[in-house]
Amino acid sequence: MQRSYQSMGVIATLIASAALVLPASAQTVDFKDQPIRIVVPFSAGGGTDVVSRTLAVTMAEELGRPVIVDNRPGGGTTIGSDNVAKSAPDGHTLLMATFAHALNPSLRASMPYDTNTAFDPVVLIGRSPNILVVRADSPYQNVQDLLIAAKANPGKITYASQGVGTSAHLAGELFKNLSGTDILHIPYKGASLALNDLVGGQVDMMFATATAAAPLINGGKLRALGVTTTERSPARPDVPTVAEAGVPGYAAESWYGIYVAAGTPAELVARLNAAATKGAQSDVFKQRVQGQGLVISTGTPQALNDYVNAEQARWAAVVKAAKIEAK
Numbered sequence: 001m002q003r004s005y006q007s008m009g010v011i012a013t014l015i016a017s018a019a020l021v022l023p024a025s026a027q028t029v030d031f032k033d034q035p036i037r038i039v040v041p042f043s044a045g046g047g048t049d050v051v052s053r054t055l056a057v058t059m060a061e062e063l064g065r066p067v068i069v070d071n072r073p074g075g076g077t078t079i080g081s082d083n084v085a086k087s088a089p090d091g092h093t094l095l096m097a098t099f100a101h102a103l104n105p106s107l108r109a110s111m112p113y114d115t116n117t118a119f120d121p122v123v124l125i126g127r128s129p130n131i132l133v134v135r136a137d138s139p140y141q142n143v144q145d146l147l148i149a150a151k152a153n154p155g156k157i158t159y160a161s162q163g164v165g166t167s168a169h170l171a172g173e174l175f176k177n178l179s180g181t182d183i184l185h186i187p188y189k190g191a192s193l194a195l196n197d198l199v200g201g202q203v204d205m206m207f208a209t210a211t212a213a214a215p216l217i218n219g220g221k222l223r224a225l226g227v228t229t230t231e232r233s234p235a236r237p238d239v240p241t242v243a244e245a246g247v248p249g250y251a252a253e254s255w256y257g258i259y260v261a262a263g264t265p266a267e268l269v270a271r272l273n274a275a276a277t278k279g280a281q282s283d284v285f286k287q288r289v290q291g292q293g294l295v296i297s298t299g300t301p302q303a304l305n306d307y308v309n310a311e312q313a314r315w316a317a318v319v320k321a322a323k324i325e326a327k
Contacts, residue, residue: 029265031091035066038094038258041080043073046162046191047211051125051256052096054288058279063271073189076100076165076326078111085118089261091268095119097257099167102308106316107165108326115312119259121304123273125280127255128294129229130171130207132242133222135199143226143245146205150181157183160194160203162212164326167254168194170315171207171228173322179247198222209254210235210293227293228252235293255311256294257304269301 036059040052052069060067072080077100087093095101097119105115132143140146150157161168164187176183186203188194191212198206199221206213207228214235216222226242227233230251243250258276260269277298279285290296318324 029267031063031065031268031271033065034092035068036060036063036092036094037068037070038096039080039084040069040071040096041073041077041098041100042071042162043190043192044071045212046195047209047213047254048096048098048191048256050211051289051294054285055125055276055279058282058285059275062275062278073163076104076108076163078104078108078113081115081119082112084259084261085113087261089120089263089265091260091264091272093261094122094272095259096125097259097308099170099254099311100163100165101257101259102311103165103170103315103319104326105312106319107324118262120262120264120269121301121308122258122260122269123276123280123301124297124299124304124307125256125258125276126289126294126296126298127253128210128292129227129233130167130252130254131210131213131217131224131233131236131239131293132171132175132205132207132226132228133198133213133217133224134205135201136221136223138204138223140205140225141223143240143242143247146225147179147181147246150179150183154182155184157181157205158186158203159183160186160188160198160206162191162194162209163187163189167209167252168207170318170324171252173324174250174252174318175207175242175247177318177322178250195222207252211289214292233293235291255297255307257308273301 038052038056040049042048056067056069072083084093084095134140159172197203217224224239226245227239228242280296280298
């Protein structure tokens with residue numbers, strides 16, 4: 001009997017020792033007892049901020065912990081992105097990435113992180129057109145009016161963006177290249193700042209994200225001249241595409257996707273994916289953003305990775321052809 005007890009003790013010790021050397025993937029991982037942070041690389045008030053704050057509410061309900069938005073504008077989104085890239089890979093710091101995430105590698109000679117290795121994809125939230133807008137009292141009633149004015153006054157017509165390398169910037173560059181016009185880019189540190197100056201008459205036009213522009217269009221402060229996608233937006237069927245309005249071959253779109261720091265445990269990535277997917281499919285989220293033109297496009301982390309890789313390759317060619325470089 002004594003020998004039996006000794007044998008059991010030895011076995012118990014071996015089991016305990018084996019548990020200590022189990023690989024991390026075999027152990028249960030969980031979120032810490034602290035809030036989850038969504039880093040928005042733009043100032044408050046723009047389309048990315050609206051999407052993130054709406055999603056934060058629905059994700060918090062699903063995860064059972066606070067989800068807060070942290071605005072870190074500047075550097076063409078690299079400041080906020082770098083904050084996430086250098087964060088602990090524990091699933092508590094998320095990046096709400098946009099079009100600029102795919103553009104920066106080809107646009108910037110030097111960056112504080114490697115876009116392709118510093119992050120792990122979580123989920124694509126949605127895709128939407130940008131909308132070519134002018135202020136409500138602008139003399140430009142349609143795209144043809146803009147083209148005539150731009151060709152008659154090279155370098156005089158200005159267009160705003162929420163920063164170098166953003167969808168509004170590259171949408172303007174694509175317009176410039178395909179239409180053969182010379183329009184002047186005026187970058188800001190966020191969509192709300194750019195739109196304020198557009199409404200105030202400091203700039204002439206903007207290829208704003210649908211989410212950011214919608215309230216001002218609906219409120220009668222901006223006039224929509226065209227959407228940047230290949231087909232008209234279901235949210236604005238009366239607004240022609242830029243291509244059909246006078247710039248053949250024109251096509252561009254905005255998107256929103258969530259990333260975490262590279263090395264985040266797959267189990268946490270899966271839980272974040274599930275929470276964001278459920279949040280984006282909720283009535284609260286749909287009522288807030290879907291009517292403004294955002295098409296919800298959730299899927300797997302790999303789907304986000306594949307989509308952004310394709311965007312990166314496509315727009316790298318545009319950047320090279322236009323000889324665009326971030327200052």
